[in-house]
Every structure is written in C-alpha cells, then in structure tokens.
Amino acid sequence: MKAKREAAARLTAALVLPAFREVLHRKYGVRPERVVFERDEALGRIRDAVLLPRAESAERGEEISGETDGETIWIMRDLDHEDTVDTLIHEAMHDSVFVVRETRGGRKRALTCEDEHDAIARAGIAV
Numbered sequence: 001m002k003a004k005r006e007a008a009a010r011l012t013a014a015l016v017l018p019a020f021r022e023v024l025h026r027k028y029g030v031r032p033e034r035v036v037f038e039r040d041e042a043l044g045r046i047r048d049a050v051l052l053p054r055a056e057s058a059e060r061g062e063e064i065s066g067e068t069d070g071e072t073i074w075i076m077r078d079l080d081h082e083d084t085v086d087t088l089i090h091e092a093m094h095d096s097v098f099v100v101r102e103t104r105g106g107r108k109r110a111l112t113c114e115d116e117h118d119a120i121a122r123a124g125i126a127v
Ligand SMILES: [Zn+2]
Pocket: 090, 091, 094, 117, 127
C-alpha cells in the first residue's frame, strides 16, 4: 500500500522526538535525553497494519479512523489517502516513545495515552 510507504518515510525521529520531548519536559520536567523513540518497531507496525473488518469499519466509522493495541494497527476502510497516512502515523506513534531512567540498564516507562496524544498533536498529526 502506497500510504504505508509514505507514512514510514514521514515517521522520523525529527518528527517524533521534538514533540514528545517538549510535552514531557513541559508537563513533568523530563530531560530530553531520557526520551527515546523506537523507530524500527514503529515502522514494523506500519508495515504490518491491517484494515478493520468491513462490518466494524461501517459500525465505528464515526468514532475512529484507526486503533492499535501496541502490536497491531488497524485502519478504517475507505479513508482517503491523506487520512490513511495520518492515521498510520498517529497509531504508530502510540507505544513508540519511552522515558528511560538515568541509570545504566534502567527500565523504560511507557507514556499515558493522554501524553501521547498531546505529543502527536504537537507534531501536527490529527488526534
Ligand atoms: Zn491515538
């Protein structure tokens, strides 16, 4: 799908990291270097994204244009090209950015959906 290639090309660290770093610093004082973006995993989710089943697309088309459980991305059927690209980018930005502890080998912490949406909007992608 052409939209997948375009979404993957736009999903760069330059798009993602400044937005997440700004939001996490403003809200929680997180230092920028502690914010990491796992791009390869996000690109894999775009590559493997699937269309929502037709019945569910029809039923939920008013509420959502896509969703993810952190592993699989589902995209609504019959979106136009731009909406498909934006939805792929939006969903792939979920579960792709983490805050790591300062210590070596420290664990990474996932963000809340609300913080992710603040950063996604900050990056100029529709939420
Ligand atoms: Zn979302």
